[in-house]
Amino acid sequence: MAILNGLIRKMSGSTGDFTFKQLNGQTVVSEKITQMRNPRTSAQMQIRTKFTNIVSMYRGIRPLINYGFESKSKGCTDYNMFVRVNMQQTPVYLTKQQVAGGACVAAPYQITQGSLPAIVTSGTGQSVKTDIYLGSFTIGSTTTVADFSQAVVNNNADYRYGDQISYFLVKQKVNAETGIPYCQFSACKVVLDAADTSKLLDVVSRNGFSLQDSCLAHTGNDGDCVYCWVHSRKSATGKTLVSSQMLIDANSILANYQGELAYNLAASSYGQSTSAFLSPDGEATGSAGDGGSTPSGGGGGGNDSL
Numbered sequence: 001m002a003i004l005n006g007l008i009r010k011m012s013g014s015t016g017d018f019t020f021k022q023l024n025g026q027t028v029v030s031e032k033i034t035q036m037r038n039p040r041t042s043a044q045m046q047i048r049t050k051f052t053n054i055v056s057m058y059r060g061i062r063p064l065i066n067y068g069f070e071s072k073s074k075g076c077t078d079y080n081m082f083v084r085v086n087m088q089q090t091p092v093y094l095t096k097q098q099v100a101g102g103a104c105v106a107a108p109y110q111i112t113q114g115s116l117p118a119i120v121t122s123g124t125g126q127s128v129k130t131d132i133y134l135g136s137f138t139i140g141s142t143t144t145v146a147d148f149s150q151a152v153v154n155n156n157a158d159y160r161y162g163d164q165i166s167y168f169l170v171k172q173k174v175n176a177e178t179g180i181p182y183c184q185f186s187a188c189k190v191v192l193d194a195a196d197t198s199k200l201l202d203v204v205s206r207n208g209f210s211l212q213d214s215c216l217a218h219t220g221n222d223g224d225c226v227y228c229w230v231h232s233r234k235s236a237t238g239k240t241l242v243s244s245q246m247l248i249d250a251n252s253i254l255a256n257y258q259g260e261l262a263y264n265l266a267a268s269s270y271g272q273s274t275s276a277f278l279s280p281d282g283e284a285t286g287s288a289g290d291g292g293s294t295p296s297g298g299g300g301g302g303n304d305s306l
Contacts, residue, residue, distance in 0.1 A: 049266035050091035051083070053257070056104035057170070058082045060185040061111060064168060067240040068230075070114040085110045092254070093262040095269035101180040105257045106172040106226045108249040114242035117158050119229050125250045129217035130229055132156055132165070139211055145196035145203065152192055152216075164191050164232045165216075167208035172224035172251050181253065224251045 058079060069081035086109045094103050120131040137151035152159050166189040174181050188204045200209065207220035208227065218227060226247035233241045256262065 046091075046263070047087075048270065049093045049263060050087070052094050052099045053092040053103075053105055053107065054083055054086045054109065056094075056099075056102075057086075057107065057109055057183070060104060060183055061168070061170065064185065064187045065111050068112040068114075068242060070240070070242060081113065082109075082111070085113065090258060091263070092257045093266035094257065095266045097269060098180055101175075101178055102182060103180045104183040105181050105254060106170045106183050106224065106247075106251045107254060108226055108247045110244070110246045111168065111228070112230050112242045113244045114232075116231050116233060116241050116243040118243045119231055119245060121228075121248060123212075123217075126218060126221055127212070128248055129212040129215045132159075132216040132229075134211065134214055134216060136214070137211075139200065139209060141199070141201060143200045145190055145198045145200050146194050148190065148200050148209075149192040149194055149196065153194075159192060159231070160233075161192050161194055162234065164189050166230045166232065167205055167227070168230065168247065169205065169208065169222060169227045170225055170247065171222060172226075172253060174253070181257075218248075222250070224253055226251055 062079070065078065065082075067078070069078050072078075072081055089107070089109060092105050092107045094105070121128050123129055132152060133155045134148075134151045135155045137147070137155075139148070149161065152165070153161060166187055168187045169185075171184040171186075172181060173184060186205075188208070190200065190204050190209075207222055208218055208229070210217050210219040212219060216229070226249055228245045228247045230245050231243040235241055
């Protein structure tokens with residue numbers, strides 16, 4: 001480890017075989033660790049096999065969610081936040097071969113995190129409505145952005161003119177020749193403006209801007225997909241504020257890439273995870289002294305014949 005001065009005193013990150021970080025106003029350089037002692041432990045395989053789909057989803061949706069995470073520590077990016085929050089979600093497992101083929105499975109990941117009240121939804125699949133109440137308002141071919149804006153602001157205390165409502169749609173596709181799943185990403189938005197005479201359905205998706213029980217809703221059929229709405233606002237200081245939202249699951253093939261079978265297929269594609277018979281799995285519970293002794297000749301747990 002060494003402390004650097006001069007032109008490179010503000011470097012951070014990695015390059016070549018070295019890692020740079022800031023410590024007490026100085027740049028500290030150390031040799032990068034390039035090998036894990038055991039890259040195929042069960043814990044490592046769990047991370048590897050579910051990490052890849054999160055990255056694939058982020059790569060596709062990245063241009064649409066800039067500033068999607070309000071509170072980030074210094075040096076933390078939207079990518080870091082996207083991975084962090086979604087590693088806690090139900091895993092989606094991809095094999096090494098699927099990853100090499102550009103696979104991506106549309107999953108109900110969290111795409112924003114912020115201080116505005118979340119858009120609450122109810123329903124499942126293609127028929128989901130939000131809590132954005134529009135009263136007696138109707139949406140048709142002649143409806144303008146101004147009409148829609150007035151209905152939203154007049155009926156919902158959390159919204160004001162200048163706010164934006166965005167609709168995100170990730171369609172699930174499967175390559176007919178290889179069988180590898182991939183995704184198509186799209187989004188549309190409307191800024192609430194009482195003077196905008198543009199036709200609403202010329203700027204937004206009809207399926208994502210429909211009505212159900214007088215509320216903004218998704219109707220129609222977008223096929224296998226995930227989708228959601230996001231409320232955003234520019235603060236007085238110019239900061240982008242967002243509601244915290246997760247994509248809504250309407251993807252019938254998602255289950256094929258979740259669960260124990262999917263994990264085992266993914267893990268075996270990288271080479272089975274390694275474990276030792278004498279190394280206890282998991283974490284035991286109980287206080288000291290609870291264990292007791294094992295009678296001679298008796299075995300706790302499995303019985304392996306040699």
